[in-house]
Amino acid sequence: MPRRIDHVAIIVRNLEQALIFYRDTLGLEPRAIQDVPSEQVRIAFLPMGGPQGSEIELIEPTTPDSSLSRFLEKRGEGMHHLCLEVDDIDAALQEMNEREVAVLDTQPRLAAEGRAIFLHPKATHGVLLELIEKRPQATRRVER
Amino acid sequence: MPRRIDHVAIIVRNLEQALIFYRDTLGLEPRAIQDVPSEQVRIAFLPMGGPQGSEIELIEPTTPDSSLSRFLEKRGEGMHHLCLEVDDIDAALQEMNEREVAVLDTQPRLAAEGRAIFLHPKATHGVLLELIEKRPQATRRVER
Numbered sequence: 001m002p003r004r005i006d007h008v009a010i011i012v013r014n015l016e017q018a019l020i021f022y023r024d025t026l027g028l029e030p031r032a033i034q035d036v037p038s039e040q041v042r043i044a045f046l047p048m049g050g051p052q053g054s055e056i057e058l059i060e061p062t063t064p065d066s067s068l069s070r071f072l073e074k075r076g077e078g079m080h081h082l083c084l085e086v087d088d089i090d091a092a093l094q095e096m097n098e099r100e101v102a103v104l105d106t107q108p109r110l111a112a113e114g115r116a117i118f119l120h121p122k123a124t125h126g127v128l129l130e131l132i133e134k135r136p137q138a139t140r141r142v143e144r
Numbered sequence: 145m146p147r148r149i150d151h152v153a154i155i156v157r158n159l160e161q162a163l164i165f166y167r168d169t170l171g172l173e174p175r176a177i178q179d180v181p182s183e184q185v186r187i188a189f190l191p192m193g194g195p196q197g198s199e200i201e202l203i204e205p206t207t208p209d210s211s212l213s214r215f216l217e218k219r220g221e222g223m224h225h226l227c228l229e230v231d232d233i234d235a236a237l238q239e240m241n242e243r244e245v246a247v248l249d250t251q252p253r254l255a256a257e258g259r260a261i262f263l264h265p266k267a268t269h270g271v272l273l274e275l276i277e278k279r280p281q282a283t284r285r286v287e288r
Contacts, residue, residue, distance in 0.1 A: 001171040004193030005200070008152055008226055012269045021268060025243050026228075027145040048228070049148030054198045056149070056226075058269075078270030079223045082152055082200075084170075084192070099169050124165060125156045125202075126222030 001092060002084035006132055007045070007055040011072050011080040015042050015060040022046055022058060031055075036112065040066040043112070057083075081118070081128035089115045089133035108133070145236060146228035150276055151189070151199040155216050155224040159186050159204040166190055166202060180256065184210040187256070201227075225262070225272035233259045233277035252277070 012018040015033070022028050028046040035042050040063040046056040059080065061069040071080065086092045089108045096103050102120035109116055116132040123129075156162040159177070166172050172190040179186050184207040190200040203224065205213040215224065230236045233252045240247050246264035253260055258278040265272050 002192055005149060005152065005198040008149065008223075010269060010271055018269045021245075025240075025245060048146055049196055049198075052193055052196050054149040054193075076270055078265065079152075079226065082223065096169075101165075101169060121222065125154060125162045126220055127154055 001095070002086050002131065004052065004085050005054040006083040006085040006130075006134070007057045008082055009057040009059055009080045009130075010078065011059050011061070011068060012077050013060065013072065015044055015058055018058050018060070019044060022056065028056065034112070035062075037062075041068060081130050083116070083130035083132055086131050086133055089117060089131060092131050092133075093117050145239070146230050146275065148196065148229050149198040150227040150229040150274075150278070151201045152226055153201040153203055153224045153274075154222065155203050155205070155212060156221050157204065157216065159188055159202055162202050162204070163188060166200065172200065178256070179206075181206075185212060225274050227260070227274035227276055230275050230277055233261060233275060236275050236277075237261050 019030065023030060023046070028048065030044045031047050033042070033044045040061060042060045042062055044058040046058065047053060048055065059068065061072055063069060093103065093108060096117070096119065102123040104118040104120055111132055114132045114134040116130050119129040119131070121128050163174065167174060167190070172192065174188045175191050177186070177188045184205060186204045186206055188202040190202065191197060192199065203212065205216055207213060237247065237249070237252060240261070240263065246267040248262040248264055255276055258276045260274050260276040263273040263275070
């Protein structure tokens with residue numbers, strides 16, 4: 001069902017510090033660095049592999065009381081979640097529910113680049129797994 | 145320098161159990177399931193996104209005394225490392241050394257599908273980061 005890996009999210013204490021490694025040392029060019037106050041984070045997207053490629057997403061929590069902040073305090077910096085692109089998030093959610101997979105969302109949430117659901121790590125062998133339907137598809141759906 | 149995300153490795157207790165979710169529920173078709181006694185693991189590769197796409201690699205430690213086993217006991221199941229493809233692993237190793245990045249290998253190690261080095265999580269903001277030069281390039285190098 002998933003068509004590709006969309007991104008791997010890495011949680012970091014300080015985005016600028018992390019970019020010193022990922023951009024300056026490794027040579028990955030950010031396509032966007034965004035402040036997202038509604039989610040209490042700053043994000044940098046580092047694309048690789050062309051239009052069909054996958055990205056590294058660096059996430060810095062900007063407040064001390066978000067769930068991401070608590071994750072960072074508890075686990076330290078590192079990989080936080082894995083995101084796979086699907087064609088139809090509503091169908092994916094329905095299928096996960098039918099198969100009794102633990103989903104953290106009762107309906108798709110609005111993500112930066114589409115609509116998404118998160119699967120609980122207990123259902124995925126330890127991975128916080130995001131499934132996303134990217135915006136072009138979401139827009140097309142609205143037009144039907 | 146990295147051209148694409150090659151794979152995301154997920155460490156699991158039991159490969160067959162993990163495939164019940166990743167293959168049967170999520171619908172990802174393994175292209176290979178390999179027993180690798182030399183590394184004390186069983187591995188399943190789950191490709192997505194076509195020839196330029198990235199894979200999920202499921203890893204089950206098969207002995208109790210490998211470093212992967214100890215990781216599993218300590219941290220539980222979940223994402224273990226992230227692998228990026230590079231064109232020239234020798235050049236990458238040299239550059240990482242020149243920039244004083246902590247590398248776990250003094251020379252590239254033979255991986256299942258090429259030659260690779262691992263960067264220490266302390267250099268990468270918490271990510272065990274593999275850089276790999278895939279076999280076709282490795283073969284071409286030998287022919288020079």
